[in-house]
Amino acid sequence: MIQTVRGTFDILPDELPRWRLVEETARAVFRCYGYREIRTPIFERTELFARSVGEETDIVAKEMYTFTDRSGERLSLRPESTASVVRAYIQHKMWTWGSVVKLFYMGPHFRYERPQKGRFRQFHQIGAEAIGHTDDPAIDAELIEMVEEYLERLGVRERALFLNSVGCAQCRPAYVRRLKEALAGAIPRMCENCRRRYEVNPLRILDCKVEDDQPFIERAPALVDHLCSACAAHFEALRRHLDARGIAYRIAPRLVRGLDYYTRTAFEITGARLGAQNAIAGGGRYDGLSELLGGPPAKGIGFALGVERLLLALPEEAAVADEAPDLYIAYLGEAARQHAFRLARRLRREGLIVLYDFEERRLRRLMAQADRVRARYAVLIGEDELAAGRYTLRDMRTGAQEALSEDALVQKLVASRSPSASASR
């Protein structure tokens, strides 16, 4: 048997209502904030990710699905989408669209990692980016508010927002030097990973969860205390904006985003019941990424949210099951069969959900089937009905039956759909 490849999975019809809820709620909420949907290709030139995400990051160094196409082009399945959106911003000269362009996206992304709870090789992200001439912290605050509002709307209550600033090209190098000096004495006694990070990416040492390393890390200087004056002011302003908006957050001095392009604002939202991978959403500012990709100077901030993780945090009752059929047609005999098909077509044109069996079966089985699919009504078309020119309509909830002409039946069923039910479709 050929099965899905490791780290991928089918989303079956029964699970789709939850996916649709998450996706449609995102569209509804983001729209209100002026974000518009963009769809970028699922694969891009490898160079795009290598340059933006960073050659030395795990994502680029060992997690990308990279291949060469028939013309020799180096291509990669997208491991994230910020790079693509910024590429699109440059390619379509979006700076002419206005001072800040707000975009959101959703779709599959790919990373070659060992699957575990809340982590897959084909996974889904929903994200948004605000790119433009200004780095006004009010944009950061609004974006964070939008994510919070979205999660609130979905009923994800058990969550926490963590905030930090990772500085900029001016202040971060100096901080990294200071950090290395501070840890120089301790590093031989720290874990193997930290010793490696010390050389490759010292900031990530702050992320270490090894218990024995904690005392050293706690004594290390905090990034937020060594920001340049511009970054410090930006961070202060962001905090005031969040306070003013009534958004609760916690400063996480050790929150470091893994991707090279991040500057200043970094945030993460974690949820309960997720297992080891408890980050539902993460994001931050990436001033300078446009220039890095050969575009004009631009400031940007964005976030990405893991749909599979969100689904784990989503309340059970959040999504309702698919709609039940409006009508099940039970027909007996070949003549009735043609009447059944014609009736079904008329009602389906009106938007009703109509089912029938293709095989001839005994009435008892047909009624059982109508019950099993949770049909609201069943209609019986047999010899008696054909002779009388009236079908027997049965209300499956009450068991009440009445004889109706085809026109009367269609009229009744179409009217039976409440206006609110049809409006939500």
Next chain:
RNA sequence: GCGAGCAUAGCUCAACCUGGUCAGAGCACUUGACUGUGGAUCAAGGGGUUGCGGGUUCAAAUCCCGCUGCUCGCCCCA
């Protein structure tokens, strides 16, 4: 890439530790009791080379080894 756990019917699991009643139950499915009327009940039935390969033994779902797959964790990230 590393570590641990698990793999029996479509699904959830039992039998495994303490090898030896034919590999079982519940749910689901099909059929009948009930010739044209569902949900309940009762009965019958279909469906398994116990993930794959090898070994030990008179005898393996059960013990041992290898492989594959899945799950969880490390790493990293959404």
